[in-house]
Amino acid sequence: MPDALGSVLAEPGLIWLAAAVFLAGLIYGFAGFGSALVFMPVGARILPPELAVAVFAITGIGSVFTMLPRTWPRADRPATVWMILAALASMPIGIVLLIRTDPVPLRWAICGLVALTLVAVVSGWKLRLGSGPVPRLTLGSAAGFVGGTTGLLGPVVILTTLASGDAADRMRANLSSFLTIVNVALLPMLWVGGALTGPVLWMGAVLLPVYMGGTLIGAALFRPGAERLYRRVAYLVVVGAVLLGLPLFD
Structure with a gap:
């Protein structure tokens, strides 16, 4: 067994991370959003925030297989693509803050x-926005910056999507498609920033099937x-x- 994998399996907080990532996947599976809202407060308590973001981004790869094939065909694809492009442009700025900011203030912020x-x-x-590329670019930029800094890609997008008036399945498809694609795009940026270390990759690999199981169950429900x-x-x-x-309860 590789030393890095052994250290991951011996991590005292692994069981809590697994529980959090399973619940995150379950919520994401039936709601189409909320996974980071569930995982990040717990993950950033057990791991440094930048490592919690990296681990969760790895587990989020599972949504490419469990969620995206179901949600992308139902999504408003032109609007989603505009938001994704804007998020990709602003995320690197947020990641710099994530890596350089003291963990405790980041945990409070999360x-x-x-x-x-x-x-x-x-x-x-x-949060109501107009239609067209400019509002979507603004929304995507805000989501990318906040997501890069805290790992929370969803809050701004959630509030605007709920204001769209779309049916539940359409809102779920838009949210899930955006969050899944941008989460995967976060990984190479974290690698450049030095957050994707060997132990992080192993921990993400261990938690990935747990997250996938949660999303599959949630989607079935x-x-x-x-x-x-x-x-x-x-x-x-x-x-x-x-x-x-x-952090109050540390």
Whole structure:
């Protein structure tokens, strides 16, 4: 067994990371978003934030196989492509901040952003943008910067997508397609930044099938008519992740 793999399997927090990544996959499978909202508060408590982002980005490769074939055909592809291009342009700036910022403030920022997103979603607050390439480019740029800094690609996109008025399956397809593709694109940028070390790659490989299992189960559970139930379950899981991740309880 390689030494790096042995050290990963001996990591005391591995069981918590596995539980968090499974729940993240489950939520993502039936809601189409929310995986990072679940994983990052917990992951950044156990690992340095930049390594938590890298590990989660590796596990997110699974969504290319479990989610993207189902969601891409149903997505608004032109709008999604504009957002992806903008996110790719702004993510490197966020990654520089992720690598250079002290971990504790980053953890507070992650938990705070997750909590604010949850409050906004539960209260019904929505961010409305116009149609056309310019609003999509603006949205993608904001999501890429925030995602590069905290690993949370979804908050801005979630609030605008919920304001679109699309049916549940269309919103799920748009969100999931954007998040899956941009998450994979994050990996080479993290490698350039030095966050993809040997132990990180092994940890991501160990957690990848756990995440894929969660997304497959979540996708199988998805029923458009049960949207309210899915959201309530997701809200509770996100609240638990935020409470576990707060630096206050170290």
